[in-house]
Amino acid sequence: EIMVTQSPDSLAVSLGERATINCKSSQTVLYSSNNKSCLAWYQMKPGQPPKVLIYWASTRHSGVPDRFSGSESGTDFTLTISSLQAEDVAVYYCQQYYNTPQTFGQGTKVEIK
Amino acid sequence: QVQLVESGGGVVQPGRSLRLSCAASGFTFSSYAMHWVRQAPGKGLEWVAVISYDGSNKYYADSVKGRFTISRDNSKNTLYLQMNSLKIEDTAVYYCGRNVTDWGQGTLVTVSS
Numbered sequence: 001e002i003m004v005t006q007s008p009d010s011l012a013v014s015l016g017e018r019a020t021i022n023c024k025s026s027q028t029v030l031y032s033s034n035n036k037s038c039l040a041w042y043q044m045k046p047g048q049p050p051k052v053l054i055y056w057a058s059t060r061h062s063g064v065p066d067r068f069s070g071s072e073s074g075t076d077f078t079l080t081i082s083s084l085q086a087e088d089v090a091v092y093y094c095q096q097y098y099n100t101p102q103t104f105g106q107g108t109k110v111e112i113k
Numbered sequence: 114q115v116q117l118v119e120s121g122g123g124v125v126q127p128g129r130s131l132r133l134s135c136a137a138s139g140f141t142f143s144s145y146a147m148h149w150v151r152q153a154p155g156k157g158l159e160w161v162a163v164i165s166y167d168g169s170n171k172y173y174a175d176s177v178k179g180r181f182t183i184s185r186d187n188s189k190n191t192l193y194l195q196m197n198s199l200k201i202e203d204t205a206v207y208y209c210g211r212n213v214t215d216w217g218q219g220t221l222v223t224v225s226s
Contacts, residue, residue, distance in 0.1 A: 040213040042158070044152075044158070049208055049216040049217060049218055049219055050150070050158065050208065050210075050216050051216075052213050052214050052216075055213050055214065061214060091157075093157065093158050095158070095160075095213065097213055100160075100163060100172040101160055101172070101173075101174050101175070102148070102160040102163070103160065104157055104158040104159065104160065105157075106157050107157045107158075
């Protein structure tokens with residue numbers, strides 16, 4: 001099973017400032033067929049289903065504001081919110097979908113400072 | 114547009130069974146693998162099971178293996194999750210999903226005596 005370790009557990013950021021969330025997989029999640037990493041980022045708000053923000057580690061899903069971006073370096077992945085907005089308060093999860101069982105990080109709660 | 118609608122949740126006693134359904138529309142259901150994930154109250158996301166596009170391959174999280182069965186009826190565009198020998202720790206909102214991008218609104222399962 002691929003372990004996915006997410007950090008920090010929570011962070012508080014001022015409106016308009018940058019928020020950075022990290023995720024580390026215990027082994028590669030690089031899909032050889034397209035040379036892309038099988039890593040997604042989700043936003044979850046109370047009472048709502050998971051909303052995918054990023055997949056293939058850095059591909060922004062349709063309709064997602066461009067202040068959200070994903071990057072990678074080997075087995076380290078980062079979700080960056082470049083300028084935090086009030087509506088971005090949520091819990092964020094990373095997920096590897098390289099193999100089964102698919103695994104999620106433990107979540108990062110983002111709040112306004 | 115892609116629509117996934119879960120149903121079948123409710124309150125059930127420990128040891129009993131429940132079957133969840135997920136009605137799909139807006140895409141060629143028979144061409145896609147489908148997943149179930151869940152979120153227990155106050156907890157993070159947990160992947161539960163996946164079934165291949167034709168139902169020939171199924172994989173489960175260790176926490177549900179031997180108790181839950183994922184299945185599909187491509188003629189009805191419907192995904193199922195048969196949950197037997199339910200435990201209190203199975204209490205969660207269950208979401209069906211296609212790829213990483215599309216998720217239903219979820220259905221709540223409460224296992225309580």
